Amino acid sequence: MEIQELNKEIRARSFEKVKKRSLKQLTTSWYQDDLLYSGIGKNIFIIIPTVGCSWVLGDSGGCTMCSYVSDSFLEPVDGNEIFELFVNEFEKYDSTENTGVKIFASGSFLNPMEVPITARDKILEYLSKKKYVKEVVVESRPEYIKENVLKDVFSCLGDKLFEVSIGLETYNDFTREEKINKGFSREDFERSIEIIKSLKNSCKIKSKVYILVKPILTSENEAIEEAIETSKYCEMIGVDRVSFTPTTIHRGTLVEQLWKRGSFQPPWIWSVVEIINETRKNISIPSFMDTSGFGSKRGPYNCKKCNKILKNLIIKANLKQSLIENIDCECKLHWIADKRSSNLNRSKTTIKHLPLI
Ligand code: SF4
Ligand SMILES: [Zn+2]
DSSP: OHHHHHHHHHHHHHHHHOOOOOHHHHOEEEEEEEEETTEEEEEEEEEOOOSOOHHHHTTSOOOTTOOGGGGSOSSOOOHHHHHHHHHHHHTTOOOOSSEEEEEEOSSOTTOTTTSOHHHHHHHHHHHHTOTTEEEEEEEOOGGGOOHHHHHHHHHHHTTSEEEEEEEEEOSOHHIIIIISOOOOOHHHHHHHHHHHHHTTTTSOEEEEEEEEESOTTOOHHHHHHHHHHHHHHHHHHTOSEEEEEEOOOOTTSHHHHHHHTTSOOOOOHHHHHHHHHHHHHHOOSOEEEOOTTTTSTTSOOOOTTTHHHHHHHHHHHHHHTOOOOOOOOTHHHHHHHHHHHHHHHTTOOOGGGSOOO
16 A cells, blocks of 8 residues: 555654654653542653654554654664663652553553563562552553463453553554554454453553544544444453543654655544534543644644643543533534535534635
């Protein structure tokens, strides 16, 4: 497919521009209120440095919207060093109760080629001794979710809750393969969910799915519908939580190239509100909307008057799992017009370029 070739070329060029950063510079963390499985609490987010996502480092070119590989070391990192950097970040926070830890490896935590087993086991054993840590969340592609690996995880983590987040992005195989270049099928994904489900009797394991809102070559309307349908599918096959990630423009990606040429815009924040409200009306598992990049040039955008208001409402509603209240703004009419004509002009959202309707 042409799109995959293009994606590979763009990725190869972006690798040339990556500035080498030290392991310490690549390690970072933050702390925020979040809805844990045990209720509202704090989450410590820690990015650990790794060689980078295997899917990008192979010859696929990686996913069309993702540039996390630029935040990777691009050379193998010693497991003990990863562990020390992790502890250094973790100890910056003096939480005492109901805390979750989200470990981001800019790829798959369960892939030993990315996160060496020494690092994985030492981090999990360390967290198992922290009484106030109630849950640990990691991300992984489906091919690394194996029964023996998960059993090893629990032999280190004990009886704490462990959630594996999977970037399914969409239930639609065509979109995932041809527009996102994800490289795995719905069947592969379902196999990994079955493995997780089969372990539920013996350990506290949960699954979460990331759903991409508006991949390339997708109209505003299609993006809304596909995201909502994907959340229904996830609940149906036994996923525990879903988290929507609206597309933001990462540097060095195919998405960025299309955006620069005016062929792609991130979704409207109004679309995102519609998705989360419809999802919460339709399914009973918890659903979250990531608000990274909202209101910025490279992220979901409405207008200067309502970007921030809606972003704050979404964050609050994530904690309560409530609907976003109905507010009005003059840009809403532009969004409605854009949605109506979006199947004609695909992903362009600038109103002045739209045909009259
Ligand atoms: S989205 Fe995940 S699998 Fe795809 S390139 Fe990024 S880190 Fe790798
Ligand atoms: Zn507005």
